[in-house]
Amino acid sequence: MGTRSMSRKGPADVIILIVLLLLCATTLYPLLNLIFISLSDMEDVMRSGGMLLYPRSIHWDAYDYILRYAGLADAYKMTIFITVVGTAINLVMTTLGAYVLSIRDMPGRNALMTFVLVTMFFGGGLIPTYLVVKGIGLVNTPWALMLPGAISAWLLVLTRNFFQGIPKELRESARIDGCSELMTLIRIMLPLSMPIMATLALFYGVGHWNEYINVVIYVNDEKLNTLQVLLRRMYTSAIGEVDGDSLPPPVETIRAATVALTALPIICVYPFLQKYFVQGMMVGAVKG
Amino acid sequence: MQTLSSPRCTNPARREQSPDTQRRSARRPLWSRTRPFVPLYVLFLPVLAYYLIFWYAPMGGLVIAFKNYNFLDGIFGSPWAGLDHFERFLSNGDFWVVFRNTILLAFYRLLFGFPAPILFALLVYEMRFAKIKRFIQTISYLPHFLSWVVVYAIAYNFLSDTGFFNQIIAGLGGDKIAFLGDPAYFRTIFVGSSIWKEIGWSAIIYLAALTRIDSDLYEAAAIDGAGRWRRLAHVTLPGIRTIVSIMLLLALGSILSVSFEQVVVMMNAMVSPVAEVIDYYVYRVGLLGANNFSYATAVGLFRSVIALGIVLIANWFAKKFDEEGGIW
Structure with a gap:
């Protein structure tokens, strides 16, 4: 933009900067505050009126306690399982659909595309979907958290648009060289599609890590709780037995520690994947 | 998705090269035209199966809205009920309460949640400290990736009995307020937390539109003596007019879909008179x-059909408004 060429910065620019930095603080501080609380003594927390600007002293009691809680270990196992396996299913299914629909001269392409897109605007809704999931025996299994959402039509379209941007001569020459369709997809298309694959892995992976609602709908078994379900439950009822005989630390710090253990993996991977997803979003925003 | 409607026109080069092939292929029988693509159709089979099982089978299952479904007789064997369920919920006071809750939450979300990311995008766009800009954007996307449960934990931390706000109130000598259990505050907290979570993420699309504005326009405006506000009013805002109208229509189209997960996470017995939306009602009477x-399927179907109608109308308006404006 032209205004960039004028390097002089006026008071208005400083005001904008301050407003934006304040907005950043409102985004970051609530998270940091919870992390500080998880590391603190409750007395320090109360003395500062609930607003710690830094942890006055470091205590690992809350982490020590919650990590000994068997329910947390189960929830971690479950969440990691559905994140790894669920994302793998998502990637395979979305890539297959997107690849086939990216081939422009395939007869029936429009019909298949419509078949997929209809689901963005209309569906059976909660109860009929529940009855189908129950009917095929997925209720109270981890598969109910992975299979019903195996493909997001929106991400499929995004991926298809990306594939369409790869010169079709590459695919055609691979086919002439005797590659099967599947080999062409794996050997030729995928190595060129890492940005979109990273975008898919991020969106689907975060979705699984944050899994809450499908557990509420489809699962009624303590063993299959995800981290989010466990964390939410800690705000309505006390957690069960914890190994060891020490006196439990204050509930506020336990909850805060669980928030940190739930959200930190996301906050840690996020900067690495960040450069891909905005790019990925934009591919999809352009009508293809 | 425009190419969908005209796949034959997408490849003019090929047609020019070999008009003969093209003409011949039109006359060739279906099988010989499709045969080279059989491996592709095979690759598509898992996707087809997925959509048939998890999307089209439930659409077929909607028929139970017109039946008295029971497990014993199954979907096909259960007796027909005609429009009984629809009559029942339309004459039921409960339904109209949740209908009103849904519309009100959606209305407040639209009123405050829609302009927020546009303002944020404009602020970021007008920011001239380039290095800090990237940092601010990175931070602003982060809450989008946090779960509603974590957002609830954050809200709880500030709003609970021992939270920051009540400490201030207590410090000033007032009575503590149970914010999360008070119907009077529910809508504010609901809309506020969704703005907190999505403001940066929703701004991406506007920022993309802003960066596409031709920089010559700004220079021309500057030469004509336009100050910052006039450049905003006459160059920047017209530059994002189309995307804003599309997003507004999309938002209007989704007016009946208040985030079910957010409602479930924030629900409790005290706030349920204002927090219960149509989706939650379906869940409560159907599964809970x-x-x-x-009955629950009938309510859900009613909602889906109205929502679809609104989307179709919104898209029709978008097309009227602007050639490029439609969603499809």
Whole structure:
């Protein structure tokens, strides 16, 4: 933009900067505050009126306690399982659909595309979907958290648009060289599609890590709780037995520690994947 | 998705090269035209199966809205009920309460949640400290990736009995307020937390539109003596007019879909009179309580059909408004 060429910065620019930095603080501080609380003594927390600007002293009691809680270990196992396996299913299914629909001269392409897109605007809704999931025996299994959402039509379209941007001569020459369709997809298309694959892995992976609602709908078994379900439950009822005989630390710090253990993996991977997803979003925003 | 409607026109080069092939292929029987693509159709089979099982089978299952479904007789064997369920919920006071809750939450979300990311995008766009800009954007996307449960934990931390706000109130000598259990504050907290979570993420699309504005326009405006506000009013805002109208229509189109997950996370017995939306009502009468599958499906179907109608109307308006404006 032209205004960039004028390097002089006026008071208005400083005001904008301050407003934006304040907005950043409102985004970051609530998270940091919870992390500080998880590391603190409750007395320090109360003395500062609930607003710690830094942890006055470091205590690992809350982490020590919650990590000994068997329910947390189960929830971690479950969440990691559905994140790894669920994302793998998502990637395979979305890539297959997107690849086939990216081939422009395939007869029936429009019909298949419509078949997929209809689901963005209309569906059976909660109860009929529940009855189908129950009917095929997925209720109270981890598969109910992975299979019903195996493909997001929106991400499929995004991926298809990306594939369409790869010169079709590459695919055609691979086919002439005797590659099967599947080999062409794996050997030729995928190595060129890492940005979109990273975008898919991020969106689907975060979705699984944050899994809450499908557990509420489809699962009624303590063993299959995800981290989010466990964390939410800690705000309505006390957690069960914890190994060891020490006196439990204050509930506020336990909850805060669980928030940190739930959200930190996301906050840690996020900067690495960040450069891909905005790019990925934009591919999809352009009508293809 | 425009190419969908005109696949034959997408490849003019090929047609020019070999008009003969093209003409011949039109006359060739279906099988010989499709045969080279059989491996592709095979690759598509898992996707086809997925959509048939998890999307089209439930659409077929909607038929139970017109039946008295029970597990014993199954979807096909259960007796027909005609429009009984629809009559029942339309004459039921409960339904209109949740309908009103849904519309009100959506209205407040639209009123405050829609302009927020546009303002944020404009602020970021007008920011001239380039290095800090990237940092601010990175931070602003982060809450989008946090779960509603974590957002609830954050809200709880500030709003609970021992939270920051009540400490201030207590410090000033007032009575503590149970913010999360008070119907009077529910809508504010609901809309506020969704703005907190999505403001940066929703701004991406506007920022993309802003960066596409031709920089010559700004220079021309500057030469004409336009100050910052006039450049905003006459160059920047017209530059994002189309995308804003599309997003507004999309938002209007989704007016009946208040985030079910957010409602479930923030729900409790005290706030349920204002927090219960149509989706939650369907969940409660269908799955939580008496297993009124047919009645709940009827409510869900009613909602879906109205929502679809609104989307279609919104898209029709978008097209009227602007050639490029439609969603499809």
